[in-house]
Amino acid sequence: MDYKKLGFKAGIEIHQQLEGKKLFCDCPAIVHDPNKADIFLERKLRAAAGETGKVDKAAAYEMKKDKIFQYEACSSSSCLVEYDDEPPHELNKDCLELALEVSKLLNAKVVDEIHFMRKTVVDGSNVSGFQRTGLIATDGYIETSRGKVGVDSICLEEEAAQKLEEKEHIVKFRLDRLGVALLEIATDPSIKDPEHAKEVSAILGMMLRSTGKVKRGIGTIRQDVNVSIKGHPRVELKGFQELRYMVKVIDEEVERQKKEKKGESHVRKVxxxxxxxxMRPMPGAARMYPETDVPVIRVTKKMLDAVVLPELIDDKVLRFEKEFKLSAEDARIIVKSEIDFASYVKEFKKVDSKIIVDVIVKYPKEIKKRFNLEGLKENHFREVLGYLNSGKIGKSAVLEILVEILKGKKVNLSKYEGISDNDLEKEVKKIVSKNKGAPINALMGEVMKKFRGKVDGKKVMMLLKRMAK
Ligand SMILES: [Zn+2]
Structure with a gap:
């Protein structure tokens, strides 16, 4: 498809949940509270008039349905603030600091004063009927493989409640998630095609994870993509949870808009x-009005100067490749695992860094797959790497020892005790002369059968090759 010729335009809005406490109360930012609900409320939708005095078009659309909203909550993860029975507490400072950090990462201009607003929410996912949102920064950009993409705005927002079910005119919600802090990042519409949209999402996600202060996993980050082609109004594709389908869904939307010619601007659920x-018509401009319960926050130079930028994950991967001589793949695995790899390399100087990666990342996965055992901890890795470092065992013994540890067995090192290079050479010679004319792989098999766990396969192969000459 020639996206340029089609007049393709796309911008992305990212919503990222933050760790810690909720945005306007002391409740923990728990998205799924394991406790049973012990609080129950009911509300009817009231469509509040915006500052223009008009009732929002989208609100009116939902109102026609005359809905009753029922809420359940756990007192362990929600309080009077979530029930709209108490005004919001002071803005969570950690969230503000993170928002400033991300704004700097995205080269954006932080506002002098943060004013929180109420954004009308019509689907019942906020008990109050509105969501609090505050603009933190504007006019940023990120670098991509296709040039700069502008970042129009960075906001701090409240997460909505989770919908449990909808039956006729009753909609049920659970409040654990309500009020969890969200960072909203909106790009300008300069994204060039669906692949580019995916790249921009991936870069923004990587930057957010680099801070180490955002939630991880499915559902903790959501992308909305606004798409239009020449002659068609903007359509919002809402709620991408993973990037896998992004190109396909955008492409299908482009095809739909091509067929439809002049359609209505609306929101589509991914x-x-x-x-x-x-999903619903596009919400109009009547959605925002000032939140007078939250005081204006002045952003001082001191606050901005105190922001420390994190090392980006992508930069860290490149650094690990060089510093520890790892493949790009291994470096990424190690960075993702958040293990203090440098401390391992320092402690186990005689063990190849590649082998350290195997021990702490690859073997646990293999053991889970082959033996359905898990639960290896740092001290287990350090124990085994210690044996390797002191030459007590060979690499081939590691997996078996880790399995024994998981089975709660006492590790019997004598079983794996290494054999000196001299003795090994003698033993290999014996085996070669006993099996004259046998192919090298068969000889290798014989040696390894006898010394499994005690010798390094590579070393044996080298000896065999030398003797075969
Ligand atoms: Zn609360």
Missing amino acids: NSNGTSTF
Whole structure:
């Protein structure tokens, strides 16, 4: 498809949940509280008039349905603030600091004063009927493989409640998630095509994770993509949870807009099977009005100067490749695991860094797959790496020893005790002369059968090759 010719325009809005406490109360930022609900409330939708005095078009659309909203909550993860029975507490300082950090990372201009606003929410996912949102920074950019992409705005927002079910005119929600802090990042519409949209999302996600202060895993980051082609109004594709389907869903939307010619601007829900379906009309401008319960926050130079930028994950991967002589793949695995790799390399100087990666990342996965055992901890890795470092065992013994540790057995090192290079050479010679004319792989098998766990396979192969000459 020639996206340029089609007049393709796309911008991305990212919503990232933050760790710690909620944005305006002391409740923990728990998205799924394991406790049973012990609080129950009910509300009817009231469509509040915006500052323009008009009732929002989207609100009116939902109102026609005359809905009752039922809420359940756990007192362990929600309080009077979530129930809209108490005004918001002071803005969570950690969230503000993170928002400033991300704003700097995205080269954005932080506002002098943060004013929180109320954004009308019509689907019942906020008990109060509105969501609090504060603009933190504007006019940023990121570098991509296709040039700069502008970042229009960075906001701090409240997460909505989780919908449990909808039956006729009753909609049920759970409040654990309500009020969890969200960082909203919106790019300008300069994204060039669906692949580029995916790249921009990946870069923003990587930057957010680099801070180490955001939630991880499915559902903790969501992308909305606004798409239009020449002659068609903007359509919002809402709720990408993973990037896998992004190109396909955007491409299908472009095809849909091509067929439809002049359609209505609206919001489409992105489904988990990689399709999208009509959700509601596009909300209008009447959605925002000032939140007078939250005082204006002045951003001082001191606050901005105190921001320390994190090392980006992508930069760290490159650094690890060089510093520890790792492959790009291994470096990424190690960085992702958040293990203090440098401390391992320092402690186990005689062990190849590649082998350290195997021990702490690859073997646990293999053991899970082959033996359905898990639960290896740092001290286990350090124990085994210690044996390797002191030459007590060979690499081939590591997996078996880790399995024994997991089975709660006492590790019997004498079973794996190494054999001196001299003795090994003698033993290999014996085996070669006993099996005259046997192929090298068969000889290798014989040696390894006898010394499994005690010798390094590479070393044996080298000896055999030398003797075969
Ligand atoms: Zn609370």
